[in-house]
Amino acid sequence: MKGLGRVLLLVLVALAGCATRVEPVSGAAAPAPVRVAFQQPGLSPKDGGALVDAAALLPGDILLSASNGFTSAGIRMFTLAPVSHAALYLGDGEVAEAVGEGVRLRRLDRLVQEEAVVVAFRREGLDAAQIGALRDFAHAQLGQRYDYVGVLLQAPFSVQRRLCELPLVSATLREACLRGVAAIQLGTVDNERFFCSQFVLAAYHAAGAPLTNAHPRWISPADILHMRKDDVPSVRINQALAYIGHLKFLETIELPDARVAVR
Structure with missing residues (x-):
């Protein structure tokens, strides 16, 4: 029984894993004290955010979202994040995304x-050529099939990766661990199928402005969320994402038999 208790404790700790970063206290005099920064799970406008409309968006902005239903709830449960979907804003009210029916366009208002x-985030500093490349990539992939295998493999990977993200694990060790687990669980096969966040990462890579050097198949919507400024990313990123604002926020997400708070 004691052995089983230790195993259960290890599982609970792994599930609660949260990437951390040791950093100096802002504004402190030298020698500056340090603090441990934790990944931020909050996604509420009440936490310093703002509600915006479509006019605030620029082509290339990344839209993270959550919907009603058990699929979204399951993704959020496994990734311990308030978002379950990622899409790419192309401008002129047009959004490109990878869903079950394949890569498609959807109107922003829909x-x-x-x-x-x-909620919208921005990789700042994109030039006209990179924005054009993002659009070209998105339109070239329309109709490409959904990566169901990659999504199915994300569930066990989301659990096992928690061991890599235990508090006080260094960024170097965390990334090496994540890469090792991902290589075993997910593989690095390149094909023409995408799930939502994989599509967004692949688009930025094709545009010559990769968000991270990690393989797109390893990245979930939760990983993109933690690439924002003042958060702790799980993988090494090339540039932190700027928060633009919420286009929509409901205090709770309604499910058929439950109400899941988004915080």
Whole structure:
């Protein structure tokens, strides 16, 4: 029984894993004290955010969202994040995304109407050529099939990776561990199938502005969320994402038999 208790404790600790970073206290005099920064799970406008409309968006912005239903709830449960979907804003009210039916375009107003939470982030400094490349990549992939295998493999990977993200594990060790687990669990096969966040990462890579050097198949919507400024990313990133605002926010996401708070 004691052995079983230790195993259960290890599982609980792994599930609660949260990437951390040791950093100096801002504004402190030398020698500056340090603090441990934790990944931020919050996604509420009440936490210093703002509600915005479509006019605040630029081509290339990344839209993270959560919807009503058990699929979204399951993704959020496994990734311990308040988002379950990622899409790419192309401008002129047009959004590109990878869903079950494949890569498609959706009008921004439809996305906001159909999702329960929609929040925008920006990779700043994109030039006209990179924005054009993002659009070209998105349109070239229209109709490409969904990566169901990659999504199915994300569930066990999301659990096992918690061991890599235990508090006080260094960024170097965490990334090496994540890469090792991902290589075993997910593989690095390149094909023409995408799930949502994989599509967004692949688009930025094709545009010559990769968000991270990690393989797109390893990245979930939760990983993109933690690439924002003042958060702790799980993988090494090339540039932190700027928070633009919420296009939609509901205090709770309604499910058939439950109400899941988004915080």
